[in-house]
Amino acid sequence: MSEEQTRQSEGSSQARGVTVSDIQELIRRKEEIEAQIKANYEVLESQKGVGMSEPLVDCEGYPRSDVDLYQVRTARHNIVCLQNDHKAVMKQVEEALHQLHARDKEKQARDMAEAHKEAMSRNLDQSEGLSPPQAFAKVNSISPGSPASIAGLQVDDEIVEFGSVNTQNFQSLHNIGNVVQHSEGKPLNVTVIRRGEKHQLRLVPTRWAGKGLLGCNIIPLQR
Numbered sequence: 417m418s419e420e421q422t423r424q425s426e427g428s429s430q431a432r433g434v435t436v437s438d439i440q441e442l443i444r445r446k447e448e449i450e451a452q453i454k455a456n457y458e459v460l461e462s463q464k465g466v467g468m469s470e471p472l473v474d475c476e477g478y479p480r481s482d483v484d485l486y487q488v489r490t491a492r493h494n495i496v497c498l499q500n501d502h503k504a505v506m507k508q509v510e511e512a513l514h515q516l517h518a519r520d521k522e523k524q525a526r527d528m529a530e531a532h533k534e535a536m537s538r539n540l541d542q543s544e545g546l547s548p549p550q551a552f553a554k555v556n557s558i559s560p561g562s563p564a565s566i567a568g569l570q571v572d573d574e575i576v577e578f579g580s581v582n583t584q585n586f587q588s589l590h591n592i593g594n595v596v597q598h599s600e601g602k603p604l605n606v607t608v609i610r611r612g613e614k615h616q617l618r619l620v621p622t623r624w625a626g627k628g629l630l631g632c633n634i635i636p637l638q639r
Contacts, residue, residue: 434515442509449502459491534616549576551609552586553634562631567619577607596621596629
């Protein structure tokens, strides 16, 4: 991997957000480079142990005849290039770990804020003696790694609010589809009933490796 390819890979990872698999791939690449560096050093060792700096001419200034000069020069060149690649990959690993840790802290803070908001909302409902709102749809499947999964949706969640769609204005799944299509890349407030308790989530419809913008299947409930 050249330095230009390394920079392109780094930019791509930053653009879509670093994942654990990205870091695992960088570590695999680092180990691969280290193995190649070791193999090239073994070539130098096999040539009278010339190393990286020992002269390749004799005391009279003529090319040495006791070593394979082509092999030595090639191995030295490879080592220099691989060491540059190794340095670049190590920098990527460090920055990727920093991004991942920062994102985990942000998610933890958001989760705590959502938990507090949810607790306050539940207390308000209880104090006012309100019955749980009526659901109009249910989640019956979720793909791992999808936007729906990342948002925290779970199978059997009953939906009472999906963006601007609620029990009063819901007519068909086309209502949800329209909201999703017009909200790509934008957070939607989604309220669900899960095991009798109300949960408020933030779902961002996004293009991902699978089909659609959500990665889940929603079915209407009979009312």
